[in-house]
Amino acid sequence: MDFALSPETDAIRSRIRAFVEERLIPLERDPASYDEHENIAKPLLEEMRAEAKKQGLWALGMPKSRGGGGLKMAELAPCYEEMNRSIFGPVVFHGAAPDDGNMRVLEQVTRDDQKERWLQPIIDGKVQSSFVMTEPDGCGSDPSMTYTRAERRGNDRWVVHGRKHYITGAAEAKHFILIARTSDDDRRGLSAFLFHADQPGWRILRRIPIMGPEEHGGHCELEFDGLEINDENRLMEVGDGLRLTQIRLGPARLTHCMRWTGLGRRALEIAMARIENRMAFGQKLADKESVQQMVGQAAMELDIGRLLTMRAAWLLDQGSLARKEVSMAKVVVADALHRAVDTSLQLLGARGYSKDEPVEWIYRYARQARLVDGASEVHRMVLANFLRKQGKDFFAWGAAGRG
Known part of the structure; x- marks a missing residue:
């Protein structure tokens, strides 16, 4: 590497x-x-x-x-x-x-005709998209808990009933990827579908208020009450829904990490510019050992996170699912982002807590990093299971240790 x-x-x-x-x-x-x-x-x-x-x-x-x-x-x-x-x-x-994750998975799994209809308008920026998986009291980090159902009607259509929530971008999206249950099989019980915002049989119940700044279209709760989807708008085969979520979510988690290292760097840059000029008790803040400890630790953790991110990205490019490596990066970078932003806000003092700097915006936004696309605790569980399964090979240098 x-x-x-x-x-x-x-x-x-x-x-x-x-x-x-x-x-x-x-x-x-x-x-x-x-x-x-x-x-x-x-x-x-x-x-x-x-x-x-x-x-x-x-x-x-x-x-x-x-x-x-x-x-x-x-x-x-x-x-x-x-x-x-x-x-x-x-x-x-x-x-x-x-959109980034949706474009990636649609490029990987759709037929050519589906690409033209569903993918190309997203790439062109003509429409937004949403990934519709998470449910109230149902699936979140565990897609197998999906209870929204798609029932086959005849040979050419499906009818969907259920509820989803925290669906990012839904209020402005036009193209949706929906994960729904099509059987009670433990591994093959989920399927994936495409639908357009103008189709009847579904509605947005509310745009859920959140702690931090929102993406365009917010995070919404949806209800499905008879949405009909033609079988030609099914993604992959019946029963491939769990496989599709795995194809989509691994790289999407990693692109979060890529972006978060940039946010963490920006927060530290703002703090460094301040402490190089701010005098306190006859000394620059940047010359105080306690301050150096804070920024040094934050910078080190960000760099560790980006190295883990690059390793996982390299493995994905080699054709590996890199599940273990993506989980490591997700946990470490989420923590590193929070450390960097919290350090920056602390060093900026009231200036950081105010809206005079973007650090308070970043601070509120950054808190979701330890939750979205799998909570940190879930990823640690994934790593523990790999360790139990692989034993010494968990730390292997070659292919044997890959997730």
Whole structure:
């Protein structure tokens, strides 16, 4: 594993860095840049997206033949990190959840006709998408607990009843990937479907208020009361729903890690600029040993997290599911992000707690990192199960230790 960037990848990373520095970070200080949910306002978003497309920095994980950048996972990592040095970055470059993960899985598993109808409009930025899995009192980290059902009617359609919640982006999404139960089989009981927002038989019950800033379209609770889906809009085979979630969620967790290292870096950058100039008791804050301990620890943990992220990305590029490595990265980077932002806020004092700096925004947003796409406790359980199963091979250098 050589994590040195190729000249081509480093050139893309540098262009993203310049865009973030020159175009996005300055916008964060203007209240007019935000919508009512503390994300970038839609008119401004469209303007910035047009610039990103013009510079060839759009949908970098998608094939070039479909208008993307054609980057592999290990090439995406430094680029996504640079994007999220701005709180507006990922969505501007079309590298934000849930579209990023949805595009990736649709590119992998759909037929050509499905790609044209369901995937290409998402890549082009014409529609948003949502991944509809989590349920009240049902599946969250454990998809097998799904109780929303899709029942076959004849040979050509399915009828869906049930309820979902915390569905990211649902209020503005047009294309949805739905996970529903089609049998009671433990392993083959779930199937995946595609549906459009304009179809009858479902509704948004509410946009759930959350602690932090929201993605466009929020986090919604949905009810299905007879939604009909043609069998041609089924994804993969009947019973492949659990397999689809595994294909989607592993890389999606890792792209979260890529973005979070950028957020953590930004928080530390803001703090470092402050402590290099702030005097207290006749000394710069940056010269105080206690402060050096805080920022040194935070920087070290971020770098450990990005190394774990790069290892998992490299394994995914080799064809591995990298379940063990993705879980490690997810836990470590989520903690490292929280450490970096908490350190930054503490060192900034009242300035960090106020909205004069984006650190309080990042702090509220960052708390979800230990919950989304599997709570840290669940990933630690996954690692423990690998250790029990693999024994000494858990620490193997070669293929035997891969998840």
